[in-house]
Amino acid sequence: MAAIYSLYIINKSGGLIFYKDYGSAGRMDTNDSLRLASLWHSMHAISQQLSPVAGCSGIELLEADTFDLHCFQSLTGTKIFVVSEPGTLYMEALLKHIYELYTDYVLKNPFYEMEMPIRCELFDINLSQAIQKDRVALLGR
């Protein structure tokens, strides 16, 4: 059971800086993933403006028939979002954890250029461990 379909990280101007898919469902080629990332960025920004609630920070969860999209926005405008099976639980916690990994292994790496695609070995290793752990936990629940 693949609970998570794919993971995206977009920088504050909407460029895709990290993409990874898990499992076969919802696989996309590079162009599609780039398009989806910037589309989400704009939708997120528009939703902030349209929201009837004052001080809205944008869409956190998009529920569709075939998938759920959970989004986390950091204070600096970097957005992390996962596409998962409908009804998958505890995605907020996972997103927070991924953000922690991002701050540790990407931002503290002297060879990473801000706003550029993420190519950090340690981030990849720790991320796959986190996803693995999450899957095991899901199966146990």
Place this chain on the structure above:
Amino acid sequence: MIGVGKIKQYTNVLDKPLSKGKQEVSLSAFAFLFSEMVQYNQTQVDNIAELERRLEDAGYAVGARVLELLCHREKGNRRETRLLGILSFVHSTVWKVLFGKALEIGCGGTLVRRVLMEESDRCQVADSLEKGTEHEDEYMISEKELLVNRFISIPKDMGTFNCGAFVAGIVRGVLDSAGFPAVVTAHFVPVEGQLRPRTTILIKFAEEVLRREARLG
């Protein structure tokens, strides 16, 4: 007045024992500072060997100071004069003070307490030299994950560059200032069955050091 008499009063400031120093430092703060240091040095050089040398020089300055401080604080103003003595001083005292304490680290707003010292492997002493070093003037300190390398992924195009050069510089600073001139380098050593390579700090002493050791018997 509250508290008066609890603290022993010293008439002379020199009689006061030297403070143990603050034992805890934020790992995040250190990681960011070190990262900036590497980035700054990167802008000043045009090849990787030069970058390694600059990091080593930065470490050298730390090492020279650490030796002075620790000899005074931990060893009652004495310093080691024998080869094995200074090596064990480096891997026990210096390592413990620089890397070995429980640090308070913050990640994502939560404070987690972690002990950072990998059970640091002893540096190989005289009769238990590790395989692969046939030379008697070479010693190694090997650690699973160096504190400075904890968050750093080296890009593929930088080859064998290791930010442990900074730590190698510290070791060289300590040894050199104690009268044991040596060439110290940091290397990645792949381990079977492990995703991440270890870092080995290779110490090659100058000829005069070994001659002196032989004379001392």
